[in-house]
Amino acid sequence: MTAFDPVPWLPVPSHPPExxxxxxxxxxFDPSRDLKLTKPERSWTLLDLGYTEDDVAKTGxxxxxxxxxxxxxxxxxxxxxEVVKLLREETQGGGFERAQSNSRLxxxxxxxxxxxxxxxxxxSVDIAAFLSEVAQIPLAPHSLPSQQIYINYPPTHLNEDIxxxxxxxxxxxxxxxxxxxxxxxxxEFEVFLGTVSEAAEILGVNAAEINLRVxxxxxxxxxxxxSFPAAGFAVFQQGFRVVHRGRRLSRPGDRITVVPGxxxxxxxxxxxxxxxxxSTYPEPAIEAELVRHGAxxxxxxxxxxxDPDRPQDSIRQRAALEEALTDALEALRLTxxxxxxxx
Numbered sequence: 001m002t003a004f005d006p007v008p009w010l011p012v013p014s015h016p017p018e019x020x021x022x023x024x025x026x027x028x029f030d031p032s033r034d035l036k037l038t039k040p041e042r043s044w045t046l047l048d049l050g051y052t053e054d055d056v057a058k059t060g061x062x063x064x065x066x067x068x069x070x071x072x073x074x075x076x077x078x079x080x081x082e083v084v085k086l087l088r089e090e091t092q093g094g095g096f097e098r099a100q101s102n103s104r105l106x107x108x109x110x111x112x113x114x115x116x117x118x119x120x121x122x123x124s125v126d127i128a129a130f131l132s133e134v135a136q137i138p139l140a141p142h143s144l145p146s147q148q149i150y151i152n153y154p155p156t157h158l159n160e161d162i163x164x165x166x167x168x169x170x171x172x173x174x175x176x177x178x179x180x181x182x183x184x185x186x187x188e189f190e191v192f193l194g195t196v197s198e199a200a201e202i203l204g205v206n207a208a209e210i211n212l213r214v215x216x217x218x219x220x221x222x223x224x225x226x227s228f229p230a231a232g233f234a235v236f237q238q239g240f241r242v243v244h245r246g247r248r249l250s251r252p253g254d255r256i257t258v259v260p261g262x263x264x265x266x267x268x269x270x271x272x273x274x275x276x277x278x279s280t281y282p283e284p285a286i287e288a289e290l291v292r293h294g295a296x297x298x299x300x301x302x303x304x305x306x307d308p309d310r311p312q313d314s315i316r317q318r319a320a321l322e323e324a325l326t327d328a329l330e331a332l333r334l335t336x337x338x339x340x341x342x343x
Contacts, residue, residue: 065238073232084258186250290334301324
């Protein structure tokens, strides 16, 4: 790495927020034993969904979503299942349930703060390199640690979808099944074969609010369903551009998925995380994470401005400096407690 290469990604802070209680005992993650990375058989591009070349250029990633592919070995999947069930058992006081748009989401966030297995899984160099090949751009574990992994548990009622139609508030992720698909029926992963704007128009909502989840249906002839072959299989997606959901179960079962999040390593790609929405999340460290995220993106750009080989053009340098500071200033704005009426 030269003196002016960007920092690939941010490590998880050494001191997690006190509100996150770590698991008392859990298996260890061993990539040599727990990984079995196998490329997807098929991918859909953004162009396939109706996006433009300009849309592709914003992130540099042409891939919209893939068919299911294996990430974990059978041993790794069994250890993941053990961890996600331990987290559910040890979560107290309803902190992992949220009603949203008349939909009750059952989830655990901040898993990397509570589980070393999940932290090592999400920060695996092997997985990041593998997903970078799939996405065709360099990816890194999400710079907001609370968004590095979500664990989604099935709702208590069969008449509820596991998750309703939505686009994610983060840019890139994979949805991986953590339990045996023979233990439940239904619960298919479903995507809309179109753009976020198209889905929003059909659903009758503002495109900027589609990540808030919608209690309406999209035309079946415009959707595609996946069933995961086994635990440890995943679908990769540009989550903020792919409208998707988890369909309801047709009989009770323990369908649990994990959703690790990623960011582009290149700080000059468009900011595709919905930071305004993320700033409202109840995660204990979210403001500190937003500050760190803004500093990371701005810091990489500022670092490049110090390159002695850059042309000495003050007009361009001023413009580059202003652009570099944008991320840090946005982080300050989103975490300004006075503007939120907080002490």
